[in-house]
Amino acid sequence: METNYHDYAKISGRRSGYDRRMLVDSKHWGFERRGDEERRKKDKRKFKRFRVKDLTFVKLRTESEIDIGQLLDISQRGLSIRCFINAGKSQAYSDLGIFLSGGGFTIDQIPFKTVSDTEINSKPTFSTIIVRRYGVKFKKLTADQKAKLDYFLANHTLDWT
DSSP, rough: OOOOOOGEEEEEEEEGGSSSGGGOOOOOGGGGOOGGGGSSSSOSSSOOEEBBSSSSEEEESSSOOOOEEEEEEOSSSSEEEEEEEEEOOOOOOOOEEEETTTOOOOOEOOOOOEEEEEEEEOOOSOOSEEEEEEEEEEEOOOOHHHHHHHHHHSSSSOOOO
16 A cells, blocks of 8 residues: 555644654665665675684884784785884885794785775773774785785685685
């Protein structure tokens, strides 16, 4: 049964005694499902990200220092890292390396571009250590780095198919 809007043209507000939800078209699916498919937010990633099985670390290398972060997820084209950084320190990283906590696997000198950089700490603290999450995209990898990355994705991640 379709509701005719002209029957309720003079009804407005809550005090009219009618439930306004009855005035909605029967094809209405709710706020979260409205709109066309192209209007909905699309995932920009072309490659699926995988969570890692083992505790895996990433070395972020600058000209003078190395920072260590924890690998959160990885794909064939990039990864995300959780890293502890001093507040006054610059973050001009030149390349990164991936290694397992127990040893036995490393990929070194991977060129990358930072895609996202967000601060995880939301509460003000008196510490000079800041927790940041970096999303990076790999630049041109060598054949050896690609082979090691494929091996890592196949053997040290969850849901690899």
